[in-house]
Amino acid sequence: MFSLKYQISNPESWHQEMAKQIPIETSGNSFLLQNSFGSGGGQFVALQPGLWIEQLDLTLKEQLSVEILPKQHNDYFSVTFWLTNAQVKQQLQERELQFKYDNVSIVLVSSTIHTAYNLPINEEIKTFMIWMSKEWMLENVVSTKNAGLRQVFERDAPIYYTESLDYKFKYLLDKTDFTHSEKLPLLINTLQLLNCFFRNLEQHSCANLASLHLHNSDLKKLMIVREYINANPLKEISLEFMSTMAGMSLSKFKRLFKEVFRTTPYKYCLKIKLEIAMELLQTNKYSVSEVGFLIGYSNLSQFSKAFKNYHGLLPSEVKS
Template identity: 25%
Template sequence: MIFSFTATPDFDFLTYFARYIQATVQNGLLVIPDHLGQGHIRKLDFGSDFKITIHRYLLKEDLIINRKTSGQGNDLITVFFYSNEQALEIAYNDHPQVLFSQRDESAIQVTSNDLSSTIRFPAHQTIHYVVIAIKPPSLAKLLAVSNPNSVLQTITGNGNSFLFFESMAAETKLLLKNLAAVDMNDPLSHFYMQIRVQELLYLVFHKLALRENAPYQTINSADAERLLYVRNEIISDLSLPPVIRELAQVAAMSETKLKQLFKQTFGTTIYNYYQQARMEEAAFLLKQGRHSVAEVGYELGFSNLSHFSRLFEKHYGLNPKRYSSS
């Protein structure tokens, strides 16, 4: 099942998706028809330029959502929260091949609506994601930052193209879970949801506000596609450190441009991203309990286990042995 749309500011996903699957919308709620699967999509408006759409469903066939740019420049910000145990494929062309999230890694994407994207949601897997859409002036008013860094200036500015990724902290995951469980029959539910959605935005933009205040490099869909491919290359074999020269060749970018765009998009350097992914994989393997500390260290390319232990403890506050038994 492929649903394509053009990202104009007045586009209403719920209405057009309901027509596509021949379903009805009642009070902002679309219930997935039985022949397609089970679950629902809910939309809440907090004004003409601020809304949230909550997706919770399990489908009988893959769903591919293809967002095409309107060609009118950016006039809408979308904040995409994906919180699943399964990996998700996303691309900035028509053939999603790049993993957006790994295993149980939840992720947040903040993007302008002038970047095209394609996301594939796999069949027979519970899908839970949330999209907040807000116009730049409204976000700037909501944040009310007197001296924003370059990231917030770019996002709330006029006509900028951007893509930022953030990992999802436990606090954000819990908030998303609570949002999905709100009783919408409560007469104050809309008021409560608005407060919680603003809290969601706070958690995201608080992290973005802490990023380095560096000059912003313009990004387009082709750049975004290459960056996700580079990210996939980095995490495909965590026993080998990334080689910038080789990654730049893969991305068809200069080394300088690749380093600048990667840090801008993911909030850290290529090598730091690699090390973080290494530690997360180590934590996952240790929690499984099927590997010794030495086996995990060697599998991730550490010849010096003392160095592995020190690095792991720096990330998690416990050495690998204590972490595996905690």
């Protein structure tokens, strides 16, 4: 097994650290794995002073253990979009999280965080990463209107936040490809991704950004429930079934689910269904009533109301 240890900075420094510790070959703003280590690599683009993006697409022949070492100050932040079905396990203090395309898919960390994760062998690993300096983020992303959120990012406490991919992120990521995009479209799409991400972040409690006190066994049980919901998005799943699956009382399950995922089980299930509805409508293969029926609505007006409450427009407006 190979190991890589680094501190969060900018991608150029990251490439330099990788070249010292694992078998890769660097050239300009890209790197390739040596044949004995795997295939594929990564490439970064500097969009603005203090803002970079990077795409990774690689397959390892040897296991790789990665450890992010903490700095004294939060001078850099990174947002990673996991676009792979490979299962990646990350250790954060006593918590263990699992990342893959249909689970926890977006991770924000600050440079004072201490965490580690293992990358599997013989599975394609794809990520899209956004690197930001503290100065760039405070000037361009974190609004002065949200004093609470800004204070969190101005401090040096470790920040760790996870989010799930929804149709908005998937749509923007599909358009953000180094091999088919010029610098200006890349910048526009990156800013839109950050806008979506931080808009979601502003809706959640700032305390959750550094909330690391949940028992690891409880977190694993909640992840099992969420994976079941994600694997059966159109199935009607009762609260009683979910709490039994988690091995918790109903009250404890509802409380911990909301603490971890920042929404109720009912709203989470509804969110998944309404995102599927948007994706189905965008294919232009189904009528509005067919999509409503597919996600469990027998009443078209109720479906339209729920869809507009979540997406901000009527299903018929997507079709047009």
